[in-house]
Amino acid sequence: MVIPVEDSTDPRIADYVRLRDVDLRKSLEGGRGLFLAEGEKVIRRAIAAGHRVRSMLMTAKWLDRFADLIDGDGDGDGDGVTVYLVSDEVMEGITGFQVHRGALASMERRELPSVAEVLRGARHVVVLEDLVDHTNVGAIFRCAAALGVDAIVLSPRCADPLYRRSVKVSMGSVFSVPYARLKDWHDGLAELRDHGFRLLALTPAESAVPIEEALTGERTALLLGSEGDGLSSRWLAEADQGVRIPMSREVDSLNVAAAAAIACYLLTAAAR
């Protein structure tokens, strides 16, 4: 069903308000149990992963591309999705000053699996502690998917993989890589160890072992810390070993997404 909407404050499109206001979106999306997917590829991946579409928002030029969803053939439940059709001006008012390049879908969140569920059968796991940047979270999911990491575990405060920017940067990998969130930060790593995982803490510290020398275990969890400070001293102490990516110059460093790419490549190399 296609419903024209002419006013950006129309309550029917309230799922999409103030897209560039990160704090507002966090509380809104959590409160309503939704997330936004952007662009055809990502929207279709979200649907394929079983997420239900609450509604879509687009300008007229995109209608044909989503005809199957509007007719109800493409979204799995046989009901057509509701599309709110807006002008370029309204779309731009909603999405901010950069002209938006596609359609948006508001999707229902599902309950996350437990940590035990995502660890079952996994060999190579990445654990993210308190990352704040949604671009980095999305980039790490994309790497994990491409390189065959089995699951991702998030600290309680780690940025949301279903935030619009994460979803977009991940190219929808947040729908294909199983992930769970620890309930407890302080003692949360014990659950990974109980499942037989060896915990490697990625750190730039000179005293750490070069990562390639440490990738010997059957089940390995790679711990990655936040952008500014890296891993907390608590998690560094809890890990079985500190590992580092050898660098050429002491003054330079890798950002967490680049470090994750290299570490995930090495972590899963033997299994690919």
Place this chain on the structure above:
Amino acid sequence: MVIPVEDSTDPRIADYVRLRDVDLRKSLEGGRGLFLAEGEKVIRRAIAAGHRVRSMLMTAKWLDRFADLIDGDGDGDGDGVTVYLVSDEVMEGITGFQVHRGALASMERRELPSVAEVLRGARHVVVLEDLVDHTNVGAIFRCAAALGVDAIVLSPRCADPLYRRSVKVSMGSVFSVPYARLKDWHDGLAELRDHGFRLLALTPAESAVPIEEALTGERTALLLGSEGDGLSSRWLAEADQGVRIPMSREVDSLNVAAAAAIACYLLTAAAR
């Protein structure tokens, strides 16, 4: 010298106009031979690399942090830099809707070295063909610096490493990694081969060799293609070998910055 400026259209701060308008900035910066550095760390790295400061733009809270530059002790030539002091409102009007987190400096560009100059003595080189995203260019420079890539060569149309976003994402690595720009796209790679470099083309093609098997030469140039289409057929044909990063699932891929991180790590591993 600190000069208060109250109007964002004041011609004295014309170096800083419309910071978020990429197209306008490209032609303005090229035409005037300048680039912008953002934030104390990056500004100081630019100065340390020998770039002269045209002027700086900041709000009052940053003056103390740059006192040495204003007094003329910190910028190498003994003359104090000219600082245009603006209110938060003027700064926000110039930098766009996200509140800006620091000072800006307008710096003079210098003539780039020739390709031959940056290749001299280099063993591990990265060649970027037509990247369009300044974030990716900056990220690749940061990786190259951290992992010990000796030089970067850009195709004639590759995005500018001195564009503000590239400089920022690179954390100033664009000032420490030597780079040059090819004058000729079609036959430009011949110059690398003339210098004894083996040309490896990074591609997702199944027919390519896993990259670790191909890193055997003394002097190696790794060719990376643009975000959408990858390397051109011309450069793929010109390369000595196509190489790929083994992936776990065919539907997923790595973005160019993540692929570059992994490839640079492998390229320089023996030398670190």
